[in-house]
Amino acid sequence: xxxxxVYTKKRSEFGRQCNFSDRPAELHVDILPDTSLAANFTVRDxxxxxxxxxxxxxxxxxxxxxxxxxxxxxxxxxxxxxxxxNPEDMEATIRYRKKVEKDEHYQNTxxxxxxxxxxxxxxxxxxxxxxxxxEDEDEEVMEESEEQPSAKTINVFRxxxxxxxxxxxxxxxxxxNHKLAVAYSSVEFQxxxxxxxxxxxxxxxxxxxxxxxxxxxxxxxxxxxxNPKDSHILVGGSxxxxxxxxxxxxxxxxxEMSTIExxxxxxxxxxxxxxxxxxxxxxSASTDGQVLWWDIRKxxxxxxxxxxDPSKKGNLDSALGAVSLEFETTMPTxxxxxxxxxxxxxCNRKAKTPAEKIVCTYSGHHGPIYALQRxxxxxxxxxxxxxxxxRIWSEDIKESSIMWTKYHMAHLLDGCWxxxxxxxxxxxxxxxxxxxWDILFKQNDPTLSLKVCDEALYSIRVQDNGRFxxxxxxxxxxxxxxxxxxxCTLQKNEKALVSEMFERETKREKILExxxxxMRLKERSRSEQSREDEGKEADGEESAxxxxxxxxxxxxxxxxxxxxxxEKERDTVKDVLLLE
Amino acid sequence: xxxGWQTSLRSPVLGxxxxxxxxxxxxxxxxxxxxGINGVIGTIVVxxxxxxxxxxxxxxxxxxxxxxxxxxxxxxxxxxxxxxxxNDLTFLRIRSKKHEIMVSTDKEYLLxxxxxxxx
Numbered sequence: 002x003x004x005x006x007v008y009t010k011k012r013s014e015f016g017r018q019c020n021f022s023d024r025p026a027e028l029h030v031d032i033l034p035d036t037s038l039a040a041n042f043t044v045r046d047x048x049x050x051x052x053x054x055x056x057x058x059x060x061x062x063x064x065x066x067x068x069x070x071x072x073x074x075x076x077x078x079x080x081x082x083x084x085x086x087n088p089e090d091m092e093a094t095i096r097y098r099k100k101v102e103k104d105e106h107y108q109n110t111x112x113x114x115x116x117x118x119x120x121x122x123x124x125x126x127x128x129x130x131x132x133x134x135x136e137d138e139d140e141e142v143m144e145e146s147e148e149q150p151s152a153k154t155i156n157v158f159r160x161x162x163x164x165x166x167x168x169x170x171x172x173x174x175x176x177x178n179h180k181l182a183v184a185y186s187s188v189e190f191q192x193x194x195x196x197x198x199x200x201x202x203x204x205x206x207x208x209x210x211x212x213x214x215x216x217x218x219x220x221x222x223x224x225x226x227x228n229p230k231d232s233h234i235l236v237g238g239s240x241x242x243x244x245x246x247x248x249x250x251x252x253x254x255x256x257e258m259s260t261i262e263x264x265x266x267x268x269x270x271x272x273x274x275x276x277x278x279x280x281x282x283x284x285s286a287s288t289d290g291q292v293l294w295w296d297i298r299k300x301x302x303x304x305x306x307x308x309x310d311p312s313k314k315g316n317l318d319s320a321l322g323a324v325s326l327e328f329e330t331t332m333p334t335x336x337x338x339x340x341x342x343x344x345x346x347x348c349n350r351k352a353k354t355p356a357e358k359i360v361c362t363y364s365g366h367h368g369p370i371y372a373l374q375r376x377x378x379x380x381x382x383x384x385x386x387x388x389x390x391x392r393i394w395s396e397d398i399k400e401s402s403i404m405w406t407k408y409h410m411a412h413l414l415d416g417c418w419x420x421x422x423x424x425x426x427x428x429x430x431x432x433x434x435x436x437x438w439d440i441l442f443k444q445n446d447p448t449l450s451l452k453v454c455d456e457a458l459y460s461i462r463v464q465d466n467g468r469f470x471x472x473x474x475x476x477x478x479x480x481x482x483x484x485x486x487x488x489c490t491l492q493k494n495e496k497a498l499v500s501e502m503f504e505r506e507t508k509r510e511k512i513l514e515x516x517x518x519x520m521r522l523k524e525r526s527r528s529e530q531s532r533e534d535e536g537k538e539a540d541g542e543e544s545a546x547x548x549x550x551x552x553x554x555x556x557x558x559x560x561x562x563x564x565x566x567x568e569k570e571r572d573t574v575k576d577v578l579l580l581e
Numbered sequence: 582x583x584x585g586w587q588t589s590l591r592s593p594v595l596g597x598x599x600x601x602x603x604x605x606x607x608x609x610x611x612x613x614x615x616x617g618i619n620g621v622i623g624t625i626v627v628x629x630x631x632x633x634x635x636x637x638x639x640x641x642x643x644x645x646x647x648x649x650x651x652x653x654x655x656x657x658x659x660x661x662x663x664x665x666x667x668n669d670l671t672f673l674r675i676r677s678k679k680h681e682i683m684v685s686t687d688k689e690y691l692l693x694x695x696x697x698x699x700x
Binding site for chain 1: 607608611612614615618619620621626628630632634635671672674676681683685686687689690692694696698
């Protein structure tokens with residue numbers, strides 16, 4: 002209901018000066034209470050009202066402009082000496098000191114404060130007042146406190162270049178985890194402007210303003226890995242298919258690069274260090290369908306080559322493009338490759354013939370498999386992240402995964418297990434969210450879901466202690482986050498519970514698989530039987546036609562029944578109205 | 582004995598030289614006593630300008646401690662007085678992993694003692 006007040010003014014009076022005058026109040030609208038509305042309310046007794054007699058305060062958070070600070074040393078010089086005294090002059094200083102000592106005031110003061118001091122010193126010797134009383138009880142207290150899982154951003158490292166590139170791969174420094182190597186490249190085909198920088202950086206996590214070191218490859222790096230045995234060596238796979246390795250002691254240029262003729266023909270999406278005596282072996286995968294093994298001391302040609310041809314003929318044309326690799330140091334002969342086509346290929350390195358190298362494939366994903374990793378404590382189970390889901394597989398079941406997440410609204414672009422807790426894994430999505438999943442706590446939804454940034458997150462890597470993780474985004478922003486203690490400390494019974502869960506799901510899949518196989522056999526035998534019956538073709542056709550006719554008849558019968566019901570209802574309503 | 586000499590401070594000038602002399606010894610004794618307590622690493626007496634008057638540590642360490650603790654004591658004192666202007670700082674104890682730094686303060690002088698607390 003609109004309350005309107007209308008006033009009129011003569012057109013001839015427009016533009017005239019306003020003469021304001023006072024007048025008594027006028028009642029324009031009086032809306033009386035409608036007592037019938039009171040019927041919608043009931044009296045509430047008692048009412049709980051909280052009252053606080055305290056100052057009201059509010060909390061605000063402000064983010065300031067970036068403050069660049071630098072560490073510098075300062076040289077301390079003795080000061081405070083009176084102007085006429087030269088501090089270098091030993092005699093003069095001694096004389097001054099003696100003079101002060103003779104002062105009465107000095108002596109009184111010293112006696113007083115020395116008394117207090119003596120008391121405290123003796124006190125310290127008597128009992129250790131800072132003794133830790135609750136050291137043993139600390140663990141229990143930790144378990145009892147159920148804190149909400151949370152994660153907070155510690156630092157943000159931005160791409161210093163004008164044209165931002167995607168942070169496609171992250172690698173933590175193997176000792177101490179104080180450095181993070183980030184590979185930057187433009188993932189969209191030919192979308193990058195000509196003057197885009199090719200550099201990748203190594204960041205010191207304490208200093209987000211400037212990278213600690215720059216790596217200058219010939220072509221942008223798509224993946225970058227520290228050598229777990231030697232923390233000065235890094236290997237990177239670049240966009241043009243070459244592999245290069247750096248020694249941080251030798252500078253920004255690569256020490257050696259693989260020759261173009263023998264390298265990959267497509268960007269190298271993943272490179273992993275192998276376990277070997279010399280610590281110089283790596284293997285790399287690319288969408289050109291090859292997996293190549295290299296020894297970094299001799300980069301002129303690969304030591305071994307595998308073509309991912311599912312038909313096992315070594316035919317490069319029908320090969321699957323590899324997008325991710327998996328290698329577990331406890332199982333050095335086996336490795337897995339995640340392909341563009343959505344298949345996971347499990348391979349055996351020590352097979353005698355190339356055909357036997359490809360052991361089996363796991364299918365179930367609809368798109369390229371961006372991440373592939375075995376569970377650090379249960380190597381039989383591995384995690385794949387692709388299209389809109391993340392799936393957990395068991396090595397024995399090849400038809401389908403044993404556990405999977407629901408289909409999300411955005412693509413999942415990377416994921417990894419937590420190195421300390423077997424039930425926790427992380428995934429990042431195209432809408433910039435980081436999801437932390439704890440399968441013992443909740444299977445349908447992530448335990449914690451955080452929006453890290455507005456653009457897509459392309460890569461994620463967890464530190465070995467499970468506490469810190471870095472995620473890289475489309476605009477080259479790497480965010481360093483710390484997750485709450487609950488998500489990175491092993492709970493009691495966790496290993497047992499997780500292994501039970503995996504076994505249970507594996508069993509379920511096995512049973513389903515067996516059932517499917519049975520059904521398929523039955524179908525086959527039935528279709529064979531019907532083929533025998535096809536001798537009586539006419540009957541066959543009639544039976545089909547009869548079926549159709551029967552279906553039609555049934556449909557129309559149901560329609561008729563419904564129509565009659567509606568009419569009856571309408572009649573009864575009419576009768577009721579007439580009665581009134 | 583102590584009390585007797587203290588009251589004699591107010592006695593006429595003649596006795597003053599004697600009392601001053603003994604008092605000087607008293608101060609020395611007290612400081613020596615503190616240095617002798619189990620666990621004490623060093624003792625420094627600093628005046629209001631930050632000049633170390635007496636010290637048992639080497640020069641560079643003394644200068645560092647004197648400068649830094651002087652500033653910290655000023656800050657602590659101003660904090661205490663900000664909260665309650667009638668109040669004043671008397672003692673400051675800094676416990677670190679390795680040892681404990683104790684600062685006993687007065688308007689003009691600072692007595693700094695570094696002690697390794699009992700295990």
